[in-house]
Amino acid sequence: MKNLVGAFVLSLFMLSIGNAQDIQGPRFGKGILNITGKDSTWSMNFTTRFQLLGSATWQENEIGNTDFNSNFSVRRARLKFKGFVFTKKLTYKLEIGLANQDIDGASYYTDYTDKFIQDAYVQWNFYKNLSLRGGQAKLPGNIERIISSGSLQFVDRSLLNAEFNIGRDIGLQLLNEHYLTPTFLIREQFAFSQGDGRNVSIGNMGGYQYTGRIELLPLGAFKNNNEMKGSALEREDHPKLMVSVAYDYNDDSVKTQSNRGDFMELEDGLYQTDISTLFADVVFKYKGISFLAEYANRSADDPIAIDEQNIPTGDVVQTGSAFNVQGGYLFDSNWEVSGRFTNLNFDEVVQSTMEEQQYTIGVSKYIVGHNLKLQTDISYATFADQKDTVMARLQLELQF
Template sequence: MILLGTLTSYSQETNAPKFGKGLFNLVGQDSTWTMKIATRMQFLSIATWDEGADGGLANPEQNFLVRRARLKFDGFAYTPKLTYKLELGLSNRDISGASAFTSNAPRYILDAVVMWNFYENFELWVGQTKLPGNIERVISSGNLQQVDRSLLNSRFNIDRDAGIQLRHHFNLSDNFLVREKFAISQGEGRNITTGNLGGHQYTARLEFLPFGEFEGSGDYSGSDLKREAKPKLMLAVNYDTNQNAVKTRSNQGSYMTNDIGFYETNINTFFFDGMFKYNGFSFMWEYANRDADNPIARNSDGTETGDVVWVGDGLNLQSGYMLAKDWEISGRYTNINLDDITGRDAETQYTLGLSKYIVGHKLKVQTDLSYLSVDGGSDELMYRLQFDVHF
């Protein structure tokens, strides 16, 4: 309240937008800055069962949690060509991961980035934010088609990092849009205060939109809530290389330590993904592949430490159809095949989802049922129910 009071006292205009458009829109007295303040919450219930010895359900577990609770600030500073975004996570899952590399402090900051449109279609980003990785990761967790992201994302995504990004777009024809995104980052994930332990991370992504832009940036939003009047398609390829990486999943996962400090190897991740939408129907696909120069971590004498880079590939296919009164039914198929050296079994997950959009993604109820098949392991059934509200 003190923060809001201070901001209000120095602003010329304060107004409360309609639901889902932020709590406050602040405009500087001389109109040289703006700030939109918003918040969102997700309340999640999960129930899981393992496959019993007789083929039935066993070991039931149930959990309620605040999955996400966040504050968001965005606007421009000095000129509309210089924009910014600040997002803070307050739930336990948002701030978890305190370690010596984060000064043993909670990781409150999700995004802290400034974006400068310095020349025509060129934009420079500086700070901490999502890298231009797989489409499912870049889609906001508040705009997902199902309760949460897929197993492919949890195994292969390159998430957030601190660094710089250069973005550009151009048209091949009146409708054919091409977007280029490049990033150089620290390579160890978000909120790292002690580093850089290894090398740097380099990311490149090319996006092709042959039929033009989606309504309301729908290429980075789950479900066809806009019910596209004409077919819209985005195809994208992405390559990421993390030089002298020290974590098991590129800039994610656990640190790989050995007898002389940290084990380092080059880790490369490739994505091919895309989105198609038309008249309430949506289809999203992702293929991921990760390799490493030397995926098995070793000590200086050549003995194995027990740490292994998560190398392998994954496929995620997801589709949905908008019904009357903004109900949607959706389905997802995910297959994960990590290499034998990781010691992890192949996983296949099938998910059936149902969503009710009350005010689009800003106010919705989502539920899904998933069956996870694990080669050589115990299969699992999972039911989830989530309520999402964005002010």
């Protein structure tokens, strides 16, 4: 698979070089190639992006000294292809991840093939504002997960997202939007999916996953879908608000975090339990001010995995709740200062010391919006069952 991806990218590069005198690329941030068929029956926009991350952590050890660790990495590296086929009402998206943290490991459940594919779906706008999406995509869960990792307000998403989001899955999604009044916009999204996470190819392990999300925008639509981006780069002329609720039910889930986490393996199969996750979030933006708050709660019928002899296997569903609030102010110079507070409260079956908190202060310079930006943040965290931790990060984002 790596060879195939490399060969494809090399082919695109050689094509662009071979026709360098004939092809004029789009404006920076609008993709590397924009191609439309001569008969206008298809199009393709090819984009690439990557993040270069440097991080350092300080943590007190058992003997009272401070352990220091540093790391430099390519946090994300993505290739994106999108466009339409046959009609502009039939669109598609393919996104491939190449960085180590994009790929995840191969396993029996993925046919021992690395997880390169992030998104791979087609979407059909079949009636007015109704669209049907089929394939692998993000499920309509918490707002932080829906926001692209390339459009975040901080170096990365919060601990709430790390522990409670429901990620990507393969299946069908129905999307709709309509106005209740001339300014009151409502959007709905419903998903039916396999329930085992992205790129799982060895059948359906448990039951199916059902997800629904409703978004209320009483003050009208944000500029250019600004609610789905970090910061306030669009500088709304009037206050804009979005209030949303999402609910996910994973029937006979076999993973510790619904469709994410570890498979709960038994000697003769997989442990299964019903898992429910509730999300609520608020987004507010006005001029240079941005505010986001979200809540998550996960529960399971039988969170402790047991074998046929009723002996715990060691796998436990990560149940509990979390709250995250963040905001920032964007100056006219496109420098932004931001702050975030995240609180995790796990159920006692997960761990005896239940509460975890993290405080973060960030500074960002948006050179060309989210397409070229430099972000840094520093966090102080009190984690369960370990010493307090200080983490500092610096990241460069580049998107063509």
